[in-house]
Amino acid sequence: MTKQHANWSPYDNNGGTCVAIAGSDYCVIAADTRMSTGYSILSRDYSKIHKLADRAVLSSSGFQADVKALQKVLKSRHLIYQHQHNKQMSCPAMAQLLSNTLYFKRFFPYYAFNVLGGLDEEGKGCVFTYDAVGSYERVGYGAQGSGSTLIMPFLDNQLKSPSPLLLPKQDSNTPLSEAEAVDLVKTVFASATERDIYTGDRLEIMILKADGIKTELMDLRKD
Amino acid sequence: MFRNQYDTDVTTWSPTGRLFQVEYAMEAVKQGSAAIGLRSRSHVVLACVNKAQSELSSHQRKIFKVDDHIGVAIAGLTADGRVLSRYMRSESINHSFTYESPLPVGRLVVHLADKAQVCTQRSWKRPYGVGLLVGGLDESGAHLYYNCPSGNYFEYQAFAIGSRSQAAKTYLERRFESFGDSSREDLIKDAILAVRETLQGETLKSSLCTVAILGVDEPFHFVDQEAIQKVIDTFEKVPEEEEEEGEGEAGEGEAVAAAAAPAEQGGGGAGDVAPMEM
8 A cells, every 4th residue: 555645745946046155254145036936937036145143144045935934033043142142143153053943843844955154253254054954064165956056066166175185286275355256156156047947037145244244236147 | 018917928918908918019129229211202211220239249230122122121129120021022022023023012011011910819929029111112102111010000201210219200200291302312311310310419420320222213222331421421510610501500400409309218118218418
């Protein structure tokens, strides 16, 4: 007797891609603004980037209703933290909180694929990448969402330090400047837009530094 | 009031229809150091006197941020006040989460009052020994409420609670009609002047008082000590220069009133408030 399966799913995938790159004193978080369902477009102007704290910005693709709920929970928890500690949460602290919040719903997960970007306690850029149930790791750069498979290999090519076994001996990567990182992000999104139908319309880029957050917008192909 | 056979339990009425435990709780509020609140149409200012246990310790925090648009000043058992502040913060966060909008102040004080009332009708509880001046801003404007241990609450244009608050109340009664249209700077100045009334002759320094303000386009925040000292400097002249200036007139008027006030201070209930020598 084969198991009966539900003919209704509580989840939907709204598509889209999120990328983050950490620098020596900045962090770049970018996401496209297209929200889709199936083969239809729901919005060309939906932001997938949410500021959680002065030094922690979350970008999530997946099921946007779950993303919105997750963001509300994190915002409330951050307020409580501020009342108790008289200061904002650091990015590593927020990273742990996000992981715990996701695992809390291990058996009915938030369908959210997250990239958390910000500045750590020393002011250096940090990026944390997650799966849907909270497994996370600090990395130098990350991509999630429908275009991630197209983008990640390219970021590896550009940003990953070469193997120490390579001959002739090569230096580890020179640190990326802010302008170079923004340029790289624009390049990867333009390429991903070409081949991923769920990525496009507009690109929203947030540059997080110690003195504040700057936002930049760039048009992408709308087909 | 004197000890009698009806004051052991909060759930025992006296033959004259009083709940003495609740009234004793209100006495606890009168023992705490003073807290003052005043409001205009667009701003609310909360101020309090910093009292430290000894010279070695830091002073207790008596003003708490509940949300960007609500603050609270307490007098009485500060531990009870801290617990109630935590409750208010949690109510405010839950409301924002559910309704995506700031909690109206009037709703918050009703929740607080209902919470306080519960403690007046359970034999295994005791009333909260703290009075709360809740100041906040919502769609209907700026509000200041006073929450009692009895579970009652009232709205005020300006109010003072705690020890020697009568002097501050007298000052506020004289001036409250002009508060509605006051600028935020004048409101802060009036708050500091009211705090000065409760000090009864002791020189007012910025280290002795804490002031917080919230208003339209201004989330709740503490006024920093230098700004307070600047306001104090405008009316607290060095003794030789007391006759100068229009501001000096306010300073002198108050000094005279404060000297006359000690006679009325017994209203605090505790007879140990010694009149200051002038």
